[in-house]
Amino acid sequence: MGSTGSRAPAEVQLPTVKLDTTLAELYRRASPEDAHTRLAWISCGVTCGVDLSPHVPRNTKFVYEDQAFISTPSRDLSNGNAALRWSLAKKHLSLIPQRDAFVSGAAPVVLFHMGQSPEDVEHDRREAEATMSVLDPSQRPELIFCPGPSAIPMAEYGIDKLEYKVIFDGLQGYPLTHDLETHWLLNSKAALARSGLPTPKSHIVETEGWPPAADSCCSACREAAQDASRFPTIPPSCTGPRGQWLAQETDRILSAVRARPVPFVFKTQQAFGGAGTWLVTSDEKKSQLLAELSGEQQQPPNHHSNNDDDNSLLRKLLPLLTPSNAHLHPTTVLLTDLVSSPAGDYGLTFFVTSAGEALFLAAAEQMLTADVSSAWIGSTIHYARQDALRARFQRLMGRVARWVASHGYVGPVGADVLCCSSSRGENSEEGGREGPGEECYIVDLNVRTCGSLSLPLLRGHFVGRGLECASSFSIGVRGGRREFIEKWRGPFEEGRMLILSWYEDPEEGKSIADVVVGGENEERLAKLMKEVREDTEEVTF
Template sequence: MAWPTFKPTLRLDFTLDSIARDHGLGELAVIALQHAPPYDTTPGIPRDRKYAVDTPLSGYKDPDESEKRQMGDQGLNAYGQSILQLTGPTRYLAFTGADSGKTYGYANPDMHHFALSQLVEKQRADIRFINADEPVVPALRASLSDQQKLYTCIAHDLQDGLPLLVENSVLWRLECKTFLHEAEGLQTPKGELLAIDTGKADAKDDVMRPGGEPVSFEEFQKRLRNWTLPVVVKLTAGISGSNFVLRTDEAREECIKAVEERLQQYRRPEHAPFTGDVLGVLIQEFKDVEESFCVNFCVPRDGDGFILGVAEQILGENCSWAGARIDYTRQDSLKQRFQPQILRLATKLRDEGFVGVAGVDIVCSPSDETQWLVDINPRVNGSLILPACQSHFTSLGYDWATITFLPFPGPARVFAQHLAELQTTRGMVLKAFSERADGNTIAMLVIGAADREDAMKAPMELFPKLAQLEAARVARDSGSS
């Protein structure tokens, strides 16, 4: 398969290992890469909601449909590919969890892992891939020096016992919003963190346990109905939990039904390997403001935290992440604007046991100096590629750049050929590329723009160009047959 690859000559302003080297994090010799689940979870792409109900379950596959994926998925997920792109020349080890192919319902997990290793090799020839069938922990330990650390970015129970940059228990406390809810001195909306009893007899027992006050489902309903609207409800049991923005009583009742359905999913025996005995839910005051930013920053071992870049969030339904765009001309002023909040946050994160790259979502209004910290992601964020590519785009005359999704109703091998034809369009940078379980393909691209209005319109230029390339291909194939 002709997979598109990242530009080998792409000029990045920083990489993960350059940050680690320059700020006392050690040599990040290992990056944990995860495979794409059978049902694509890329923002903006419809999912089979019967099974893709949250991150732990998004990879769950109906056993009756296993024949559809005999060869396994042919790609890394978008997050894994983003990590690949932001790593420097240091030798890395990529691995996936033991038995993950079987866990996710692949008919042929060995073929899946082989395909994954081939993709990693094509994207980055300097990466060694450790197959899940190998003893993961001993293999990694044998490959690491005393000065090297595993940069996991994601809590994963299979990584226990490894020399982690940040311990799993710390990552999970941050991911499930316990830290955000309990930390003092940060400008956060009023919130209430609950842990709803799922009523499961058998549950996954590991560090990935949501914090919050233990309550029954009936008590959760009572608490939610007592809140004054609008509010946002975040299901925190996962890296990309679901959000519900509630502005009306009808929306509130629909949210309660959705949570009840989630609890029913948790109780199903086939979900036992993925889920715990509680469902974390954060009820939070909704700040309906004009600006939403993702501030990417670094927490060094010593010294002040610092901002890597500030990107505007592109939000979809229920404030779900649908991309980002960046104004390179405003980076200095935006960094100065948010630096006091980031200094306080970085200090608290380091006290908590976290060092490394993270992102925080901040909402505010131009007329109001109040900056509301509404979410934190203690890992490499999807928008980090934007500040890393500043020199690349500004050298081409673009003051803005935006992340966009480009779907294609066909196989990856055809889409890859079309992307090769489009690669000079607006300084295009490939961020992620994946063939979905339904046979269609999706690419996540970064493209340049002249200004904000142009950044909003630029993605639409790609659709007719892609359609023209596909029409020409079909015509050629028809003429040769």
Template sequence: MSGSLIEKSRRLAETTMNVLEPHQRPKIRFYRGPADVALNAESQILAASWPVDGLEHLPHTLEPEIHHVLHSKEGLARSGLRTPAFEVITVTFPADGISAIWLAAESQQIISKIEARPIPFALKLQQTMLGFGTYIIRTKSEQQNLTNNILPNLLANYLPYLNASNAHLYPANLIITEVVEDTAADLSLTFFINQAGHCTFICGTTQVLAGGVFFSGATINYRDQGKFEQRCSRTMEHIGQFLHSKGYYGAVNADVLEDAKGIQWIVDLNVRMPGSYILGALKKHFWIQRGLMCASLLFKSLLRTPRDVFIDLLWDDFMQGRIVIAAWYEDAEERSFATLVVGAEDERGLVSIVERVSTLCEE
């Protein structure tokens, strides 16, 4: 990251954070890259959202390779938690290194296994983000599109990331899981594990998925939070016990599918600060202080206007506390990207304010 980009990022972050009371403002540091990251005192320790190459020399709250495994889809599948049945396609680093011949043969072997897999199933890369790297296959045509059109290009780019230094982590493995049938509820559970292993419920939300797959936000009903916590309390404790046994403490989000029999299946685990956490943190702002029962996280929206124009156009909503800017960034082309949280008295009102904001967003 260049010096000018650091300065721009700092200015944009400070503009967003300065609406907070001084004692609530986080102390944000910017670095050119991992090699420049430094702790200010011997007593400081790094709590990374996810493991980053180049930071291994710094003390961490959790050893980076353990964190990597906890983030991985294979790590969840082998955790002992209640997850759908799975199969791992193991990709081992070749003794003589990756070659074009090996890449072609390995890719074909993987594709053949997936062609033969009965439907429905879910295919997942080891590390996914916002739904990218997850493929839910329910029909033969979807399976053919996956094997004929998606996987050849994906594997050509994915498999070469395997090398001698990371081979022991099996980063190129693929995980196939069964699909939870007769789903009665899709539950997104966010909580916090302290160092003693105690779990504190933060919020329960409903994910907003673009195209039914890619995470683009979440919604919350504050009045229903007590019921949500009670419904997911056992699942929360089981996850907390597992992560605490691995040395992790901090925020967690779990995607849980509940079937028609009331059995809860953990289909994804985000062992880091999740985007949905802010919805729980804003309960006082929206629900207690303003009576706004519902809220929605609008994640990484591309805006049609600069920040000051956006605020002017929605001035009344801002003054009533119905819109919170969680993050705002302007790229080199001066395009504005924002993560917003909006609130309303009920679900109908929430749809209305989301529509007002959406008129100022690119498709």
């Protein structure tokens, strides 16, 4: 006979979320000429390190120096590395696209399958649908799943054009809102340095030529090229022209770094998620950078080297230069001035119209890891400050909007801005002044959706509940969505905690997620964030 005093707890009642506006609404406002275009959004991430799935191959033309590419030894960048591929697929094919889909609005959103079995495909769908279920029905996206970029069902779903976050090689040939190579240019570090916008002064180091084909080189290169599952490389044992070219171009970059006095910032050409940037603030850090670029790190005791042990960043990066992408300069690096002791550090998010105007969305504060990678892990916004920040940065956003619109781009933009009180050298005759005695510099420009995009669109949701601050960040969780929501029942039912994206790995018994939390003030927000972070693991991109 059962006990009447041991009832199971009632189901958590999640409040309906109504966004202030959506990406679909912003795009129609920004581009009235496309108001009746059926536009589908693709917000999946990509890597050049490994194939994310059999139908989502790594990029070879449009090369991104993402965190996994930079930090993973070259011998582990293999399609046979199932653990790495699965880890990246969960982030790039589920977590990131769900996060953008949450704010896309009533529009088609394309997601790529992670697994191939019917059970895997259904699990992908259930996870995304569960995330979107809290949205007001009028703002829920139309989720469209397909194997990969080569199999997007345009005709089946009546899609006219695609809007994308980052470039997949496989998007070539589709009708797009903007040109792939132009988008590549707008997101490149060298283009920003040459744009005339207020940026720290930069020394641009470009490679010359490209490596000869592997089959025209030596036996080591021909042997390495036979394994198509492995990351393309020029083996340390190369005795032919490929090795000679690599040595020459490596020396060009290392010589520029050696000649540069500290402090400075070293950047690769194209990256996201905080990757590809090194703050060199001392001679010791300069030595560490040179070691990472050249692969000459101190080896542990009893280490036995072999040809696969070379983990030089330049040995990974430079062989990706080919005749088909040389005009994009993907292997260019930059040495820029370091803006030291900034008084303000902001992540501006705005929408660029076809007329070259900027529709302000937010000025958030970014959170980075404390280690040398400085990877992005989240953002914080203070709603009461937004009107003043809009006025403060309106001129700067206008300049950015005119520049990107002159290249035919309409859509979301994020700019990382550092402000300081003293005058510093920068790349603009017009200067970067945004207020009396203030200089502001764009240190990074992301012509795409950014991780903090949800924060301004949730202003009404949070402020209407008396929550004046909010933060979004990524977490790793033991267990699944249901257990997490039950554990944090109070914040979820109060609407002060929301799930932006979630993927539960049934085999591992773990989940990764993006959440956003709100607080009445900075102290209450910091307290809730601390409690959540202490109960979860950090996830970086």
